[in-house]
Each structure stands twice: as C-alpha cells, then as structure tokens.
Amino acid sequence: MGKGLPKRSEDYSLWYNELVKRADLAENSDVRGCMVIKPYGFAIWEKMQQTLDQMFKDTGHVNAYFPIFIPKSYLSKEADHVEGFAKECAVVTHYRLKNDPDGNGVVVDPDAKLEEELIVRPTSETIIWNSYKNWIQSYRDLPILCNQWANVVRWEMRTRLFLRTAEFLWQEGHTAHATKQEAIDESVQMMNVYADFAEKYLGVPVLKGTKTESERFAGAEETYCIEALMQDGKALQAGTSHFLGQNFAKAFDVKFATKEGGMDLVWGTSWGVSTRLMGALIMAHSDDFGLVLPPKLAPFQVVIVPIFKGDEQLAQISEVAEKIMADLRAKGITVKFDNRTTHKPGWKFAEYELKGTPVRIAIGPKDLENGTVEVARRDLLEKNSMTLGDGFAQQIVDLLDNIQNTIFQKALQYRADNxxxxxxxxxxxxxxxxxxxxxxxxxxxxxxxxxxxxxxxxxxxxxxxxxxxxxxxxxxxxxxxxxxxxxxxxxxx
Incomplete structure (x- = not known):
C-alpha cells in the first residue's frame, strides 16, 4: 500500500506519479500520451462534475453537446485561435480502412481521403459559434448560456497523469451576449464560481487574476484565471474564463437585430476546468503516506472496518455497523462497511490511509462491550475513542466539517509561508x-x-x-x- 511511497522531499515528481498509480486513480494507456482513469479516480472526478454542474445550473447555464470533429476551415477563420492551437491538433484525413492485400492486417484506404480534413477537438469555440450563427437572429435569442462536458485532444509531447495528457476530460462553457458588459460580467462570474469550488470543495486556496497578453487564451481579449500553489512551490493554473469580445462573432458572422432596430455582432465568452483539478487535489494536500482527500469530494467519507474472529463476532459487529451507517446516511454522509474476509484489518487500514478516506471507524469485540468505536481522521493521522449513542452521527458530521476546514487552512498557511x-x-x-x-x-x-x-x-x-x-x-x-x-x-x- 503506502509503504515505500517515495518521499515528497526527496523526489516530488516520483512521489506524485507513484501515488496516482498506487492509490488506484489512473494509469498510463498503451495509446501514447493518454491515460486510463480507474474507478476510484473517476469517482472523485464524478463528485467534482456533479458539484460544478449544479453550480453552473444555479447560475443559469444549461448543458449541450457539440461534435468532436471540427472542419479544418473553421479553425482558419480566427487567426489568433488557429495559431494558438495549430501545433497541438490531431487531424483525421481518411474515413475508411481496408484489409492489406499482403495480409498484414488493415491499412488506410487511399481512396477514402476526406475532401476536407477534420480536427479532433482541441477546444470547441469554432464549432459552437458556427451553430450559434443559426441560433441567434434577434436580441430575444440572447443570452445563450451553454456548457458541455466532453473530452478534448491536444497533442502533448511530454505528458503526466492528470496534469498534462494528450486526451483529457473537461467542461467548456460558451456563452453569447448582447452587450460587452454582459460578457465581461459572465467571464468574471465564472472565474468566481471556479474560485468558490476550489476553496470550498477542493480545499485549495487560489489567487484570482488576469493573464498577461502573451499568456491569454488564443482568440480572447481577456483571460481571467485562478492560480493555486502546490506543495513543491510550483503554481498550477486551476481554471480559466475568457472574454472573447466579438472575435468569434466576426469570424462566423454571428449578428443579431438589436432592440433599437439595428444589427450588431454578438459578444462571447468561454470558460473551462479539466481533470487537471485531480492533479491539484493530489498535490495540494497529500502526504508521504498517501492521498488526503477533502471530505466533500471523497468517494466515501467514512469507512467502517470490523475487527473480528469468526462469523459470530462479525455478525454482532455488522449489526452495530448497519445502525451507524443508517444514521450517517440520514445525515447525507457517504459510508462504506468493509466486511471482506479476504483481507486483515491492518491491510484495510493501510489501504484507506493510502486512498485518503477522511474518517475510519474501527469496531472490535471490546468496543461492543464498551459501546465505543475507534475513530481515525486521515488528515492529521490521529485516532480517538468515541462513544456510540444518539449524538454520534452528528459528531461525525462535525468531524468531517473540521477536516474540510483544517485541510484548507493548512494549504492557506502553506501559501502564506511561501x-x-x-x-x-x-x-x-x-x-x-x-x-x-x-x-x-x-x-x-x-x-x-x-x-x-x-x-x-x-x-x-x-x-x-x-x-x-x-x-x-x-x-x-x-x-x-x-x-x-x-x-x-x-x-x-
């Protein structure tokens, strides 16, 4: 498990890579530069998705989906945009394979060349603004507040799990507005949404700001960002929100009839966060023993481990565990009872320490006699005896809140010190x-x-x-x- 994990102080990069693999978050794929996100890693990403998705909907946004393939000519329409992404694009040139006449598997059919090459989406501004041209005729059609959850491909040469891969998962919001100020307000609002998510859920303090001209998103007039500090003293861009001005409206001729009866170009924004947030989560909080997960994003906030000999003791402990689980779930807490007989309690303790489960409850025969349980908190590696009873579930709720806050405050202090x-x-x-x-x-x-x-x-x-x-x-x-x-x-x- 976490035993033998490289120390952060000795080789931070190796520590990170090993932790991602040993904690069962992800692994490298045989496809160059791509990763496999394993179930435990995806469970954390799903919690991020669900939380962010609700935050987007609470600010008036709706989800849609647009094609993964973008005609090459679309990228050519906005000069800065194409220049910014040209070196990272994967290109589809043919639409069919055929059996090799020499018997060496399959080959590309030379007669199946596309009339126009298709780009595997590196980002979706062009394909979306081509659709917006058909959706927008009048000021009554505005604003459009769309988001999509998707994958993108950027042909990275040097990759690292979650932080930089050729294919990654993300969300990208694309909005259209009648006025410049509305679009700027939207861009700032989404930067603030990302900052709230980072601090209140990830437990990661962030700086809010704008990018310099050379660091702006290709095709944007202003890029707003949140920047986090990792435990090795390096910064991580955790989210960006772009004021696009009228650049894409000009490129795709997206105009609308104004209230006054004239015609004007639409104002746009785009904004996104990706599975890079998984990297931020790992690098901001975890230690030499494994992951340290903020309770709000942990797949299971509490795990119950029985310590027993024989079926009779397990049955007695299970009865108590079922009551604890019911009480905790009634409080909205996600809990798991690990009653596997294939692994010893010590092995399970090490597993949940490595995987960062915020609270571990151990129940043995003596605990049954005393009406107590052992409660361990992952962030401080502390454990205490707690008495079972009517107030126990609320004590666990309070403990999880304390862990969430302690994790954030520790990261905040680290940033202040550095x-x-x-x-x-x-x-x-x-x-x-x-x-x-x-x-x-x-x-x-x-x-x-x-x-x-x-x-x-x-x-x-x-x-x-x-x-x-x-x-x-x-x-x-x-x-x-x-x-x-x-x-x-x-x-x-």
Whole structure:
C-alpha cells in the first residue's frame, strides 16, 4: 500500500506519479500520451462534475453537446485561435480502412481521403459559434448560456497523469451576449464560481487574476484565471474564463437585430476546468503516506472496518455497523462497511490511509462491550475513542466539517509561508531558484519583452495580474522601468 511511497522531499515528481498509480486513480494507456482513469479516480472526478454542474445550473447555464470533429476551415477563420492551437491538433484525413492485400492486417484506404480534413477537438469555440450563427437572429435569442462536458485532444509531447495528457476530460462553457458588459460580467462570474469550488470543495486556496497578453487564451481579449500553489512551490493554473469580445462573432458572422432596430455582432465568452483539478487535489494536500482527500469530494467519507474472529463476532459487529451507517446516511454522509474476509484489518487500514478516506471507524469485540468505536481522521493521522449513542452521527458530521476546514487552512498557511515580495532581480532569482519556490510578487514594466526575458533566464512566468492589484508606483525588477503594480510570478506546471 503506502509503504515505500517515495518521499515528497526527496523526489516530488516520483512521489506524485507513484501515488496516482498506487492509490488506484489512473494509469498510463498503451495509446501514447493518454491515460486510463480507474474507478476510484473517476469517482472523485464524478463528485467534482456533479458539484460544478449544479453550480453552473444555479447560475443559469444549461448543458449541450457539440461534435468532436471540427472542419479544418473553421479553425482558419480566427487567426489568433488557429495559431494558438495549430501545433497541438490531431487531424483525421481518411474515413475508411481496408484489409492489406499482403495480409498484414488493415491499412488506410487511399481512396477514402476526406475532401476536407477534420480536427479532433482541441477546444470547441469554432464549432459552437458556427451553430450559434443559426441560433441567434434577434436580441430575444440572447443570452445563450451553454456548457458541455466532453473530452478534448491536444497533442502533448511530454505528458503526466492528470496534469498534462494528450486526451483529457473537461467542461467548456460558451456563452453569447448582447452587450460587452454582459460578457465581461459572465467571464468574471465564472472565474468566481471556479474560485468558490476550489476553496470550498477542493480545499485549495487560489489567487484570482488576469493573464498577461502573451499568456491569454488564443482568440480572447481577456483571460481571467485562478492560480493555486502546490506543495513543491510550483503554481498550477486551476481554471480559466475568457472574454472573447466579438472575435468569434466576426469570424462566423454571428449578428443579431438589436432592440433599437439595428444589427450588431454578438459578444462571447468561454470558460473551462479539466481533470487537471485531480492533479491539484493530489498535490495540494497529500502526504508521504498517501492521498488526503477533502471530505466533500471523497468517494466515501467514512469507512467502517470490523475487527473480528469468526462469523459470530462479525455478525454482532455488522449489526452495530448497519445502525451507524443508517444514521450517517440520514445525515447525507457517504459510508462504506468493509466486511471482506479476504483481507486483515491492518491491510484495510493501510489501504484507506493510502486512498485518503477522511474518517475510519474501527469496531472490535471490546468496543461492543464498551459501546465505543475507534475513530481515525486521515488528515492529521490521529485516532480517538468515541462513544456510540444518539449524538454520534452528528459528531461525525462535525468531524468531517473540521477536516474540510483544517485541510484548507493548512494549504492557506502553506501559501502564506511561501509568498514573497521582492524589489530586486537578485532577490527574485534567489527565491525562484530555491527548492521552496512559491509565489513571488514583483513589479513588472508591462512589456512582453521583459516577461519573455525573465522566463528565459529563470523559467518563471507571470501567473496572473491580481484582480485586487493595488496601484503602487515602483520599478520593474528586470528593466528598472516604471511599474504601477506588482504581478505574481512562479514556476508552474
């Protein structure tokens, strides 16, 4: 189980890869750059999906689905967009196979060449705005607030489970509005939805901000983002929301009749999070013993492990366990009773520690006599004896709430301890090159040239221009030219 798991302090990358595999979250596929998400990993992703889906619906959005294949000509219509994704596209050129005449399996039928190549969706702006052209004629048709849950393909050369794979799962919202301000408000709203999800469910504190021009989404006028800090001092972009302006409306000629009787181009947004959130969840909280899952996203919040000899003891413990499960489920808690006879209690304890189950309840013969159980919390690796009775279920509810908050506060403290303010390039380089890393707040002159030079020399990028950036006259750490505020730098995934 968790025994022999590499230590984070010795090889963080190896620790992460081994934990993903040993905790049964995912594994590499024989298809280059792709992954298999295993049932336990998918159960966590499903909880993320369900929670986010409800948050989207609560803000007025509806789900739809659009084709995975995009005609090549669609991508050509928005210049910045195609340039941003051209190197990552997988292309379908033929529509049929045939048996090899030489008997070597199947080959592509050269007579089945497509008239126009199809791109396997790297993102869906083009195919969706082509549909919106047919959906929108008047201001009465606006706004359109669509989301889709889908897979996308971006031909990554260097892959890592959950963090960067050639195919990954995500959601992508695509909205259309009558005014510029409506579209900006939508973009900001969805950044805030993502931030709320990250902090209240993932237990991961995030910085909210905008991207620099060079880091913006291809085809966007503004990109809003949330940035999280992992335990190795590197940043992880956890979600983005893009104000598209009228760029895609122009590309696909999406116009509407205004209230005043004129014609205008539609204003757009797009926003998304992906299975990369699984990576954030793992790297923000887990330890050298395995996963540490926030209770709100754990497949099972509580597991009950019986300690017994023989069928009679198991039957007695099972009766108590059934009562506990009924009480906990009545409180909305997900609980599992692991009464397998094929594994010993110690093995089960190690398994649930590795898999990050927030609360483990152990019941043995002495517990039956005393009317108590042993309750272990995964985040602090602490265990205590608790008395069974009418208030027991509520105590577990309170414990889970405490675990959720403790996990968040620990991550928040880590970020505070690893956030630095510097005024010179020497200070900057010293922190960025240290093992601890972290967020570095520094003045920047606002030019892409300076941003690129710093990236070349240190591998640090501007993660965001903080939404709450204070106007503060200063000088850029690199060029020493005037600056009006600090931005956030870090090395990143």
């Amino acid at each position: 956030s630095h303010t510097v005024d010179t390039y020497e200070e900057f380089k010293k922190i960025i090159s240290s093992e601890e890393g972290g967020f570095v707040y520094a003045h920047w002159d606002g030019t892409s040239e300076t941003e690129e030079k710093i990236k070349e020399e240190t591998k640090a990028t501007i993660r965001c221009i903080p939404i709450d950036q204070k106007e503060e006259n200063g000088v850029c750490i690199y060029s020493r030219n005037p600056s009006k505020g600090r931005v956030v730098f870090a090395k990143a995934y």
